[in-house]
Amino acid sequence: MTDQALSGRVALVTGGTRGIGLATARALVEAGATVVLTGRDEARAKEAAASVGASGLALDVTDAKAVSSLVRGVAKEHGKLDIVVANAGIMEDALLGMIREEAVDTTLSTNVAGTLHTVQAAARAMMRKKTGSIVVLASIVGEYGSAGQTLYAASKAAVANIARSAAKELGRSGIRVNAVAPGVIETDLTAGLSEDAKAENASRTPLGRLGRPEEVAKAIRFLVSDEASFITGQVLGIDGGLVL
Numbered sequence: 036m037t038d039q040a041l042s043g044r045v046a047l048v049t050g051g052t053r054g055i056g057l058a059t060a061r062a063l064v065e066a067g068a069t070v071v072l073t074g075r076d077e078a079r080a081k082e083a084a085a086s087v088g089a090s091g092l093a094l095d096v097t098d099a100k101a102v103s104s105l106v107r108g109v110a111k112e113h114g115k116l117d118i119v120v121a122n123a124g125i126m127e128d129a130l131l132g133m134i135r136e137e138a139v140d141t142t143l144s145t146n147v148a149g150t151l152h153t154v155q156a157a158a159r160a161m162m163r164k165k166t167g168s169i170v171v172l173a174s175i176v177g178e179y180g181s182a183g184q185t186l187y188a189a190s191k192a193a194v195a196n197i198a199r200s201a202a203k204e205l206g207r208s209g210i211r212v213n214a215v216a217p218g219v220i221e222t223d224l225t226a227g228l229s230e231d232a233k234a235e236n237a238s239r240t241p242l243g244r245l246g247r248p249e250e251v252a253k254a255i256r257f258l259v260s261d262e263a264s265f266i267t268g269q270v271l272g273i274d275g276g277l278v279l
């Protein structure tokens with residue numbers, strides 16, 4: 036991708052305070068985009084944003100009205116919205132019999148409803164200009180399943196199908212929608228994995244290691260750019276070959 040390939044573009048990244056979201060915000064800023072990132076706490080969002088040259092706003096993606104109003108506000112302030120990365124997500128691992136009812140609610144409302152709210156609001160904002168690119172965060176476990184992760188895997192399978200269905204619906208409006216499906220990436224989300232589990236995942240991966248947030252961010256940057264102008268409805272694995 037050429038330098039400044041996203042110059043003049045306006046981008047929103049949800050869950051941008053750390054991990055993959057923050058790396059994505061940084062990658063989009065480096066490519067010349069004007070970036071707004073969000074997190075649940077305003078001070079944390081502003082601090083993270085300042086560290087990468089973006090602006091930061093508070094947003095809980097489980098709140099449909101708040102998502103709609105924030106997306107409208109960003110599009111109004113900047114005159115348009117070209118790129119949305121629906122990245123906010125949570126993971127709570129548990130064997131089937133141990134899944135907490137509260138975790139079902141929070142996981143589905145954050146990962147599934149939160150992504151749906153974000154894609155819905157993005158589509159409304161992009162429809163007017165008949166152009167735009169959306170990326171959502173699925174997971175390899177949503178594609179292939181994972182013992183001890185039934186709840187999370189189900190939520191991420193839904194996210195992948197939000198991308199596929201929205202791509203079908205929005206293509207004629209000039210809006211592309213894709214998903215990335217990371218393997219095990221070293222962030223706060225996976226920090227709770229035991230060293231043994233990390234080593235096992237790394238050894239099952241042909242590249243022999245876990246992934247870095249920047250490696251997911253670069254793939255997202257490609258998908259939202261004009262380089263990917265004929266790619267929509269795809270779920271791109273970024274997993275070092277883990278599922279081979």
Ligand SMILES: NC(=O)c1ccc[n+]([C@@H]2O[C@H](COP(=O)([O-])OP(=O)(O)OC[C@H]3O[C@@H](n4cnc5c(N)ncnc54)[C@H](OP(=O)(O)O)[C@@H]3O)[C@@H](O)[C@H]2O)c1
Pocket residue numbers: 049050051052053054055056073074075076079080094095096097122123124125126145149172173174175216217218219220221222223224225
């Ligand atoms: N790391 C991996 O191995 C991996 C693999 C596959 C898929 N993914 C997916 O990639 C995405 C990012 O993961 P990550 O590893 O970077 O996670 P992370 O380091 O835990 O960061 C999660 C981000 O989501 C935000 N967030 C959580 N709940 C939110 C809510 N209700 N409303 C708004 N923001 C919320 C957090 O912001 P605040 O806490 O500041 O609000 C934070 O910025 C997630 O969707 C995850 O499921 C990750």
